[in-house]
Amino acid sequence: MIPVLVTQNVVVDHTRGERRDTLDQAWAEFLAACGLLAVPVPNHPAAVDLLTAADAGGLLLTGGNDLAAYGGSAPERDAVEACLVAAAIERGLPVLGVCRGMQFLLHRFGARLEPVTGHVATEHVIETGEGPRMVNSFHRWGARAGAGPLRVTARAADGVVEAVAALELRVAGLMWHPERNAVADVRDVALFRDHLGVGSCAR
Template sequence: MGSSGSSPRPLVGITAYGERARYGVWDNESVLLPRTYPDVVVAAGGVPVLLPQFPESAAAVDRLDAVVLAGGPDVGPDRYGAEPHPRTGAPRPDRDAAELAVLHRALERGIPVLGVCRGAQVLNVGLGGTLVQHVPDVVGHDGHNPSPGVFGTVEVALEPGTRVSAALGSVATVRCHHHQALDRLADGLVVTGRADDGLVEAVELEGDRWVVGVQWHPEEDATDVRLMAALVAAASSGGPTPTV
């Protein structure tokens, strides 16, 4: 919280992974998140709160000022009426259900939302859109996901007058690691950024609510917290009256 006489720092919920992990003498099922996410939230002026992959985490949204839908494994194609592609990862129904519940509660409350990589895909699917299940099939190269654990460097042209361009300018050089992407856009979402191969890299919700999805990983550049700072600033402003 802020010091006496100052406003409290906004609480920013971040959806977490559920993975088997080893630490110390233990090897068990864990709730975890790369530290880069909470680091950039703190650097941007927020207070990070981890949201485990339980649908009950949606109840915590009522106490939050903003939500970040984190990156991670593929969204289950059953969520958008598709058959699995041979390169689509194993389904994670618990995480899909939890993040969709968190998303819808955040939208109902009218609080700011930032979808990161998988999170942008959850945003699109949650509002009725679909996904490209393997990006190289569409663009003919693997520059958006060079190899496991390696980020690709992608230049993204951003539409003027949008929330993303207000934060980052007309062009952003970003770090990407995704083999899926947005296909048919959900009603209400508009494209606000594309890579030079035409792939959608940023979207946002029409209207006055701060709801943005980006296919890249802004948390991977600790020297540039402008996008997260825009989320925190929107959370600090109180936002519009919920309309969903």
């Protein structure tokens, strides 16, 4: 399996005075179905060295904390992801952002995020280049347009951007959570395998 660096959510345990890095175990299972090995990344500046040390095949920015620029409380995560994305792009490694991860990419390339309604704990139809599909939705922030090299590849009916891609940079993002489906969607498996370098879906 190809190792992929996976960023983590920051959760504060006030009873113990700890800031914890957390990752849903569902990610390891979903990535394994894609032929990928999840390598969790600590929210620490030294984490950028993992790109070389782990011989990573790519970078996955997961969901979770709001961006600090929009009121989030995990600036250390933003800083680490900024370093990781810059290093991955410089080295020509693929980057894939999910939910907050896609928001991070949009913000990095200059898009304006705004509060959106009807996108939390629900399912809805999106329009993609391959036609409509139903996806889950767990986000409070969204964009109405791409930015910089990020081209819009999917939208919800209300105009909110649901997926982006900058193929020349090997960067892509999606707003739904493929790891939260009880059974992995073969389209998501194919997307992860293709973008992160495993090849066509063989399930």
